[in-house]
Amino acid sequence: MPGEKILLAGGGTSKSWKLLLALRILAFIATLAAAIVMGLNKETKTLVVATIGTIPIKATLTAKFQDTPAFVFFVIANAMVSFHNLLMIALQIFSRKLEHKGFRLLSVAILDMLNSTLVAAAANAAVFIAELGKNGNKHAKWNKVCDRFTTYCDHGRGALIAAFAGVILMLLVSSVSISRLSINSKKSSTAAAVASP
Amino acid sequence: MVNLTKRIGALVLRLAAFGAALAALIVMVTSHERASFFAVSLEAKYTDMAAFKYFVIANAVVSVYSFLVLFLPKESLLWKFVVVLDLVMTMLLTSSLSAALAVAQVGKKGNANAGWLPICGQVPKFCDQVTGALIAGFVALVLYVLLLLYSLHSVVDPFLLQKS
Numbered sequence: 001m002p003g004e005k006i007l008l009a010g011g012g013t014s015k016s017w018k019l020l021l022a023l024r025i026l027a028f029i030a031t032l033a034a035a036i037v038m039g040l041n042k043e044t045k046t047l048v049v050a051t052i053g054t055i056p057i058k059a060t061l062t063a064k065f066q067d068t069p070a071f072v073f074f075v076i077a078n079a080m081v082s083f084h085n086l087l088m089i090a091l092q093i094f095s096r097k098l099e100h101k102g103f104r105l106l107s108v109a110i111l112d113m114l115n116s117t118l119v120a121a122a123a124n125a126a127v128f129i130a131e132l133g134k135n136g137n138k139h140a141k142w143n144k145v146c147d148r149f150t151t152y153c154d155h156g157r158g159a160l161i162a163a164f165a166g167v168i169l170m171l172l173v174s175s176v177s178i179s180r181l182s183i184n185s186k187k188s189s190t191a192a193a194v195a196s197p
Numbered sequence: 198m199v200n201l202t203k204r205i206g207a208l209v210l211r212l213a214a215f216g217a218a219l220a221a222l223i224v225m226v227t228s229h230e231r232a233s234f235f236a237v238s239l240e241a242k243y244t245d246m247a248a249f250k251y252f253v254i255a256n257a258v259v260s261v262y263s264f265l266v267l268f269l270p271k272e273s274l275l276w277k278f279v280v281v282l283d284l285v286m287t288m289l290l291t292s293s294l295s296a297a298l299a300v301a302q303v304g305k306k307g308n309a310n311a312g313w314l315p316i317c318g319q320v321p322k323f324c325d326q327v328t329g330a331l332i333a334g335f336v337a338l339v340l341y342v343l344l345l346l347y348s349l350h351s352v353v354d355p356f357l358l359q360k361s
Binding site: 061131182 | 288
């Protein structure tokens with residue numbers, strides 16, 4: 001335990017409030033974009049599957065995100081995290097005066113930490129599966145998907161970039177939330193006390 | 198006295214997390230199997246899949262970090278930094294576990310729409326060892342979430358337990 005403990009008292013300054021609000025809005029947009037782009041990711045293509053004599057046999061194949069459980073997890077997790085951000089934005093804007101009541105700041109910090117780990121897991125699972133689809137795996141004899149379904153892969157790539165931006169933004173949001181738990185006497189806006197046992 | 202028990206509890210948690218991450222790392226690294234049929238030899242190692250390599254690297258980083266934090270002295274100012282670093286390590290652990298799990302699921306069940314056949318039928322011992330490594334990684338993750346909450350509690354006193 002460190003030698004000095006800092007008591008919780010009122011939340012951070014208005015500067016940290018504005019920073020947190022801006023970061024949350026960006027994280028909400030990023031994760032929502034990732035969820036929507038991957039959720040609407042679908043491509044149907046007619047491919048030649050085999051050739052009998054001189055007659056090629058065509059089959060219509062569809063690549064959709066529901067085929068892969070990792071992408072389903074990706075869509076659901078990003079939707080959940082964007083909903084969490086929306087809720088926190090609403091809480092921040094509409095009840096600014098009540099921030100120091102009870103466990104509000106602590107529960108916001110804990111929820112932010114849990115959600116940032118969730119979106120990190122979802123983005124990472126999807127990126128490794130996408131890498132398998134793009135490069136294949138010759139040890140396991142899994143062939144590439146991206147050379148035939150290029151639009152599907154492009155949309156997936158966009159969703160992954162948005163999700164990783166969301167991961168970085170959620171990490172920043174968690175850090176700012178944690179720092180708002182403790183008060184520095186130089187920048188406090190309500191009464192605070194620093195105890196040194 | 199309560200402080201001492203809390204501190205010992207935190208040390209035990211971190212030691213357990215270090216052990217779990219190290220176990221996950223070792224079990225994944227030592228998993229390889231050679232299967233041969235019809236004069237075709239198939240060897241499965243953890244380096245075949247990028248997700249398993251990332252799992253090994255992430256657990257190595259977490260093990261080293263846990264080992265270093267075990268020796269952090271009580272009055273150091275770095276404990277405030279440990280909160281954010283614990284969050285980063287938890288994110289690293291979840292992402293590595295999630296990626297390895299996604300790839301292992303494709304290896305076990307295959308993906309009919311992409312034409313990917315499951316490989317677990319041909320190399321069952323490799324699959325079992327990878328499963329064991331993933332379970333150890335999951336235990337390390339749970340312990341790290343608890344450690345994260347504990348570090349938050351020890352640096353900031355949100356329940357106002359310390360009277361001024």
